[in-house]
Structure formats: structure tokens, C-alpha cells
Amino acid sequence: MAPRFRLHGIHLSGPTYKVALGLSLCGEAFDYEHVPLREGAHKTPAFLALNRFGQVPALEDLSNGRRLAQAAAILEYLADVTGRFGGASLDERLRVREWMYWDYDRLAVPIYRCRGVALGFRKADEAVVAGWRAEGEAALAVLDAHLAGRDFVVGEAPSIADIDLYGVVHYAPAGGFSLVERPQIARWMARIEALPGYGTPEALLPTQSRATA
Numbered sequence: 001m002a003p004r005f006r007l008h009g010i011h012l013s014g015p016t017y018k019v020a021l022g023l024s025l026c027g028e029a030f031d032y033e034h035v036p037l038r039e040g041a042h043k044t045p046a047f048l049a050l051n052r053f054g055q056v057p058a059l060e061d062l063s064n065g066r067r068l069a070q071a072a073a074i075l076e077y078l079a080d081v082t083g084r085f086g087g088a089s090l091d092e093r094l095r096v097r098e099w100m101y102w103d104y105d106r107l108a109v110p111i112y113r114c115r116g117v118a119l120g121f122r123k124a125d126e127a128v129v130a131g132w133r134a135e136g137e138a139a140l141a142v143l144d145a146h147l148a149g150r151d152f153v154v155g156e157a158p159s160i161a162d163i164d165l166y167g168v169v170h171y172a173p174a175g176g177f178s179l180v181e182r183p184q185i186a187r188w189m190a191r192i193e194a195l196p197g198y199g200t201p202e203a204l205l206p207t208q209s210r211a212t213a
């Protein structure tokens with residue numbers, strides 16, 4: 001059967017990985033369209049029709065023609081349409097959203113930027129990088145403290161908040177952040193990595209387009 005979803009992204013992109021991980025944990029095979037950012041493919045009219053912000057990821061739901069942008073919003077959509085990972089009650093869903101908004105407010109930006117500098121994709125003054133590093137460390141400390149005595153970020157089961165946050169923390173070591181002093185995060189990551197359907201970015205994101213998964 002043809003896959004329901006088509007993911008547009010690039011294998012080096014953390015936000016693209018969040019969506020691929022969400023799809024895989026939901027058991028959804030997906031077509032994949034490689035978007036070469038260096039060639040400006042994300043700023044073409046055709047791509048802007050998929051994602052008005054000119055960023056990856058974009059997700060197409062081929063069953064109804066929907067085109068979705070923003071990894072966190074896409075994860076919410078996947079939870080809505082699959083009935084998985086959305087939280088067990090309204091209160092859990094509210095907490096899940098809070099963590100997802102916090103992610104892009106405090107955690108993702110400094111960690112992704114430090115990784116970008118470490119990999120040579122991004123240039124910045126040392127003082128600016130030091131500021132990002134301090135912000136990233138502070139956010140990791142918040143998450144580590146929250147996870148004490150908890151298996152998952154919200155409630156008793158994994159949710160899209162875990163997927164969203166994992167899709168950042170996975171890249172922390174590549175950004176120069178040590179997780180050795182973050183034992184709760186390390187244990188939580190191991191729990192995510194044990195879930196059926198889990199895959200690393202290398203396993204889930206091809207370097208080229210893939211017509212059928």
C-alpha cells in the first residue's frame with residue numbers, strides 16, 4: 001500500500017528528524033523528498049506552496065491533501081490523526097503543549113545553533129556561541145531535573161513532547177554538550193530508544209529522495 005505521508009526535509013536537520021521519528025514511532029511508512037537547502041530549494045515557489053516559511057520539514061498528508069509546516073505542529077497533527085502519543089487526558093495534552101513550546105523557546109535554538117557551529121554550517125563570534133552554550137546548558141538542567149522520578153516527560157507513557165524534545169537532545173553531544181552530568185536525561189533517552197519504531201536520524205532520513213518507504 002502506498003504510504004499516507006510524504007516528508008520533505010534534509011537528513012542533517014533536527015526538525016526533519018523529529019517528524020521522521022514521530023512517523024516511525026506511529027508505524028507510518030513515508031515517502032521522502034530530499035530538499036537541498038544549499039541550492040535554495042526551500043525558497044522556490046513550489047516549496048513555498050508546501051511550507052510558507054521556506055523551511056524544512058514540510059509534511060504532506062496524501063490522504064487528504066493537507067500540507068503542514070513546523071515540526072511541533074506536525075507532531076500534534078500526527079497525534080490527532082493516529083490517536084498515538086497525544087496524551088491521555090486534557091491535562092496531559094496541555095502539559096505536552098507546554099513542553100513543546102518551551103522546547104523551541106529554550107532548548108532547541110541554542111543546541112541546534114551550537115551543533116551548526118561545531119559542524120561548520122554556521123559562523124558566530126565566540127561570545128555569542130558562549131551565550132548559546134549557557135542557554136543550552138540551562139535548558140538541559142531544567143529537563144534533567146524534571147525527569148527525576150519520571151519515565152517520560154508527561155504522564156506515564158511516551159508522548160509527542162518526548163519525541164519533540166528527543167529530536168533536540170539527540171544532537172546535544174554533536175553541539176558540544178555533555179550529557180554525562182545529566183543522568184535523568186540519559187535514562188530517558190534510553191527509554192525512547194527502546195520504543196518500537198525508534199530509529200536514529202541516519203536510519204530514518206535518507207540522503208536522497210525515496211519514492212516508497
Ligand SMILES: N[C@@H](CCC(=O)N[C@@H](CS)C(=O)NCC(=O)O)C(=O)O
Pocket residue numbers: 012013014015016037042054055056057069070071072104
Ligand atoms: N521551528 C521550525 C524550524 C525549522 C528549521 O529551522 N529548519 C531549518 C533546517 S534545520 C531550515 O529550513 N533552514 C533554512 C531557512 O530557515 O531558511 C520547525 O520546527 O519546523
